[in-house]
Amino acid sequence: MVLDVIKMGNPILREVCQAIPVIDITNDEVQTFIDDLIDTMREKNGAGIAASQVGQLQRIFVMECDHNPRYPDRTDFALTVAINPTIEEFGEAMVDSWEGCLSIPGLRGMLPRSAKVELSAYDRDGNQFVRTIEGFEAVVAQHELDHLNGVLFVDRMKDMKYLTFQDEYVKYWLNE
Numbered sequence: 001m002v003l004d005v006i007k008m009g010n011p012i013l014r015e016v017c018q019a020i021p022v023i024d025i026t027n028d029e030v031q032t033f034i035d036d037l038i039d040t041m042r043e044k045n046g047a048g049i050a051a052s053q054v055g056q057l058q059r060i061f062v063m064e065c066d067h068n069p070r071y072p073d074r075t076d077f078a079l080t081v082a083i084n085p086t087i088e089e090f091g092e093a094m095v096d097s098w099e100g101c102l103s104i105p106g107l108r109g110m111l112p113r114s115a116k117v118e119l120s121a122y123d124r125d126g127n128q129f130v131r132t133i134e135g136f137e138a139v140v141a142q143h144e145l146d147h148l149n150g151v152l153f154v155d156r157m158k159d160m161k162y163l164t165f166q167d168e169y170v171k172y173w174l175n176e
């Protein structure tokens, strides 16, 4: 089921989400919610979505990039469901990341992100995994984890001249 996505200004987006007891991950309620998050992400062409964006303060995000029309220039990556995720950053390497957000529709902004991270989380079967990821997938994981801590991409911007509307991003910045 596609859920409503809340937008910047809604105080829920600024709250810190709560960990899910591992024993509850396989419950019907949590499994249905995960399915709903995936449906919502795909319907709205998100590369990821966090539980707080649909008003649930739980530490879950999902991410996937499969020929996404909102991110035509990015590398595809497979679906990941991350429950109680943590991220460790690798080294000093940073990338200039142009990001959008389903909760900040119509805008893009550029900010620094770690180029490569180690993502640890539980999957939807309740199994813990650790994966090293890089490129767009690493950026999306950092963006979604921020949501679980009440942080939005605009908070991490260093220069507001790189906050643009979508059309202007495509016109002036996409092929830079």
Ligand SMILES: [Zn+2]
Binding pocket: 100, 101, 102, 103, 143, 147
């Ligand atoms: Zn977002």
